[in-house]
Each structure stands twice: as C-alpha cells, then as structure tokens.
Amino acid sequence: MMIDFSTALYLGLVHPARQLGDYPALTTGTPASLAVAPLARVLAAQAAALQGCEAGMVAPSTLHLAIDVFDKLGRTHALIADESIYPIMRWGLERVMGMGVPVAWFRHADLADLSRQIRLRWGGRPPAIITDATRRESAPVQLARYQKLARKHGGVVVVDHSQVLGILGERPSLRTPWGHGGGGALRHAGLGPDAPVLLLASWSKAFGAPLATLCGPLALISDLAREGPTQSHCSSASEAALRAGLNALALNHKYGTRLRQRVWQALRHLQQGLRRLAHSALPDLRISRQTHPMQHLCLATTARTQALHRGLRERGFRTALLRQRDGRYAVAIIVRADHAAGDIEALLRSMVALAPRLPAVSDNAAGERLFLEEREHV
Template identity: 40%
Template sequence: MPDFTSALYLGFAHPSASLPPWEALTLGRPAALAESAGGRALAQELTRLIGGEAGLLYPSTLHLFRDLFQVAAPKGTLILFDGASYPIARWGADGAAVNGIPIETFPHRDLIALERRVRQARRAGQRPLIVVDGLCPSCGRPAQLPALARLAADAGGRLVIDDTQAIGVLGREPSPIAPLGIGGGGTLAWYGLRSQATIVGASLAKAFGAPFAIVSGASTIMKQLAREGQTRIHTSAASAADVAAGQNAVTINRAQGEGRRARVVRLVEQLRKELEKLGLQSRSELPIPVQAIAMPSLRVAKAVLASLDESCIYGLVTRSCLGGLPSLTLLITARHTTANISRAAAGLACAMDAASRAYHQRVEAA
C-alpha cells in the first residue's frame, strides 16, 4: 500500500523507546521564563546547522511567526510576501496587520517587481520585510536568497525565510554527486549565505519528524524575541517529548542523513524516468521529495487520484505556483522502496489511460 502523502522525508519516526525518559512533559511555565531541559542546547545545535547566529525553539511555526512579525515589523515596516508563500507565515502576520502594518504580495520569484516595490517603499520612508519560502514545493526551486538578502539589507530591511520544506533536505555544497547538498541545514546552507538581516523560521515536523519549530537569526533580534514575544509570554515552551525527538533527529541526521538524502534522490530519479516513459513531467526542478506531476486539467488530476486510491496508492492533488495549474503530487521518503515507485508508475499509467478513455467518451457523447 504505497502512501505518498507523508512529509516525513527522511523517514525519522522517533518511537518512544528510542527517546530518553523525561520527568515532566511540560514545565507549566511560560517559555519566556523557562525552557524544557535540553531545549537551549538543541536550539544552538540547530542554529549551527542552519548557519545562523542564535536561535529559539517554538511549539509551532504559527507561534514563531506570530512573535516574529510582532517584533521584527515595527511601525514603518512594509511586509512583502512572495505570492506562493505557505499560508502559516501569512497567518502569523495577521497580528501585524491588526496593528496597522501594511502587507502586500509580489509575484512569485519576480525580483524585478519586488525591487521596484522596495524602491517605492524606501522613498515613502518604509523598511521592507521580505518573506519567502526557502524552497518552493511546487516548482522545486530554492528562493533567490543572495539577491533577496542584498535587496533587503540595502533598503534597511530584513529577509524572512520559511525553510520548513528545505531543512533536512537541502544543505551546503550541492554538487552532481550530492544534488541536494550535504548536512541538511536548509537554503542558507545551500547558498553558503550568512546575513545579519536574514531570519530563518522552520518546522522540524517534516524531514526531521519532530513537531516543533526553530527560528534563527542575529543574536540581537533573537534576544528581543525571547523577551518580548507574546506567545512566549503566554504559552509554554516546546515539550520535553518534542525536544527529545529533536535531539534524536539531529543525532540520526549526523550519522545517517547523507545516506537517507541520497536514497530519496535515487527514488526520485527512478520516478522521473518512469514518468518520462509515460509522457508525464515533474514540475520540480530539483530532485526533492515533493514531486509535482503536471496534469492537463483539474478534472483529470482528480480522476487520476481517484483511480490511484482504488489501487491503494495514495497521493495528493495540488495547484502549481505557475498560474495555479493542477498537479498530482507524490511525496517521496527514505522509507519508500524501488518497488513502491514502480507500483506508483504502473498505477499512474492505468489511471491516465482510464482518464483518457473517459475524456473521449464524453467528447463522443457530446
């Protein structure tokens, strides 16, 4: 029963028997007053992996972005979201909008339009806060971080990266041998980029399989977040179980991460070869775990998904960042096998044939 809907890309599961015991799941005190045991050390280790200066743990990216936009978007800020940004960061910016901070969207990956808007903002006395996904799961391309970081810094603003899709997947020194890079530090590591004006927020719930989030950036703003972040004042820190899972993920990543990422790449390459034989194309530029397969219409995408479901092969219907075009998306993990990929390809072949027959029947009936 091949399931291609799980975002546990590296196959980390963290069963309870693999984790050390804890005396209390939560301390019952606000995160601003106390962290779970080991939380501070884990934040430091993840920050080193990402390439930041300092970091904090949060129970989720929604908590994280709620605080971040409260602290990093004072009066005079203009928040600029990439048009394909994941919704969680946008929801986190709602508090800033309530406080009168303007929020706008620029076309996905359109640096020319963004630069034009940033120049206008500077003439109006506004500082830009540019928000992008580090890795777009739809087109499989990393954001143009060097150019974005320069643009933000030159305008006296900041760049905020939601790196949830990239952490654990992309890493430093990408090459033909290791197309996703090594280490799993995310898109900053991918570009070898360090910038005081850049902040990274990411959930560890995908590649690392641990349901909490990390924010990393310059030590000055991390200290401000630690003191003033409203969710840290009013909610508890990441739980002891979350921290234990995170520590386990870091340990496994250090020992097995390269092998698991290489396995994902091999499986993705196998899938792409199978798709090519079927006349289908992946929209994903890099061999990342998220493979979005171009579909001719939403009707066909839904019909193919239903046919796969009947064969106990599970995928997702999504919309592309390119004009909202429909895709059938398969999430490849290190736990999949070559047999799983072959079965998915065979199922796709049958499903596409069935969709084609249904289309011609409708045309003839009309």
C-alpha cells in the same frame, strides 16, 4: 495495506518512544520567556549551528514563531511578502494586518517587482522581505540576491524553509545539487551567519519532530525570545517534541548523508519512470522538473488529474491532491528514504494500468481550457 506517498517525512525519521527515554512531565506549564525548558536551549543552539546561524529559538509550531516575528517586525520594518507564501506565514501577516500594520506584496519570486516595492516602502522603514525557500516549481529562491537587497537597505529576509531543512545543505554542485549536511537554505546559498536572514522552519518534515525553530542574528533572536507574544503566553515545545528534535539531529549527523542519498535515488527512479509514462501511456502528463522530494503531477484537464488521484487510492497508493492557485489540481507524490524501489515501480505500473480508464481529454463538457503548454511537456 496502503503505500504512502503523501507524507513529508523525507528522511523517514519517526522517533518511537523507546528512542526518546523517560521524562517526568510533558510540559513545564511556564511561559517560554520566563523559563525556557533546558532541552529547548540545547536544541536551539544545535539548530542554529546546523543552519549556519548565530542563534536560535524553539517553539511548538511555525505559527507561534510567525506571530512573534511579524509582531516585532511590523513595528520596525516595512513588511513586503511574496504573494505565494505558505498559508501559515500568511496567517501571521493577517494577524498584524488586522492590527493596522500595512503589508505590501510582490509577484512570486520576481526580484524586479520586489525591488520596486522596496523603493516604494513607506516611512523610510527598512524592508522585511518575506518568502518561502522554494519557488512554486520547487527550485530554491535566489536567497543571496534577496539578502543583498535587504542588507543594502538595512533590512532583513524572513524565510520559511520547512521544505528544505534536512534536505538542502552547503556546497551544492552538479554532482550533489542538494549539497551536504541538511542545514537548509542559508547553507545552500553559501551565506554566512552575519547574513540578515531569519530562518523559520517546521521540523515535522524531514526531521519528523513536532516543533519549529527560528534561527538568525543573535540580537534579533534574543529580542524575539524575550518579547514575542507567544513566548510570553505559551509554554515551550513539549519534552517529547524536544527529545525528538535532538534525536533527529543525532540521526542526521550519523546517517543523514546516507538517508539523503536514498531519497535522491528514489526521486531519480520516480522521475525517470514518469518521463517514460509521458512518452507512452500518459502523453499529457506534466511533472516537476526540479529535484525536490515532492513532485507535482498534472494531466491536461482537472477531471483527468482527479481521476488519477482517486484511481491510485483505489489501488492502494496514498497521494495528495493539491489545489493550485489557478483553481486546478495537482497530484503530489512524495518520495522518502524508506521507500523501496518496488514501491515506486508498483506506483508507476498502476499509473500505466489506470491510463486507459481516465476521462478522455475530449471529455471536457464544462469547457475547461487545456492547461498543458508545450514548454512544460516532459
């Protein structure tokens, strides 16, 4: 039996059919803009309340919502996107680019470059700043500063916060860096419902429900719900997905604090073990320093990183091998609330056992440059 460290069900929520009850049909078969499913209205309102926003809407996926958002903002705003945004957001932008809408790009998480792009925006349009909620190293973006820039110029910030919804929340502190409640990026940044921010999120991560929400200012959400292309041509999320979303909210309200504490404990356990490995069996190990359930592991060469991934799978551990922007790879290990301490210890023991079998750092026949930097070492 495989021990799975590759799935992003951070809180361990899975929504078996017995929890969702009976329903007469999976879908209404009616475009969402004509007849929103009753449960979709309920879920949208509760999602907005959780995330600290004025209003919300629900769709089957983040791609549906990305299409709606960029179709509208492309006609009224100057689109300025982080060069490292998640592919689904990029696909939404590529659609409007194909329709002739210009898109400017700023260097990843670089506020100075973003400010420069805003100053250069064409036609005097207000900016729509498009970003993920986290930087490459999983630290939160400086959302308060992004929205300050947007507000100054009459614009809006569009945030994909799929990776932090259900994890980050309000009132973060040194003792509780994730904050409380799991409401996501706006809550974590301490911003109010009047902030010019649109929060787009998949619920297939921490909440384990196959749907997506868009939350933000009431006027903008109302326009998107009425005029968005996918709202006019696609049905609402399925009844099963909506029930799973509502079940996730109920479970988050009742058990969320306890589940996030379990994830936190599993994460600290993993990070402490990886630090030990970096000082013993795997001295070239580079790991994430940030406190996110998804941890990226890199060794000094691509061959070593890939061999670690293969070796763990052979020993019964499922991890993810992620291609990085520079062409190299990282092993992603994701901890969840349902991981036992024994699962993590077994993973760490397997890494120790695999260390002598990995390709030597000197086995670099292709002339690959070593990418471990001293400042990145554990």
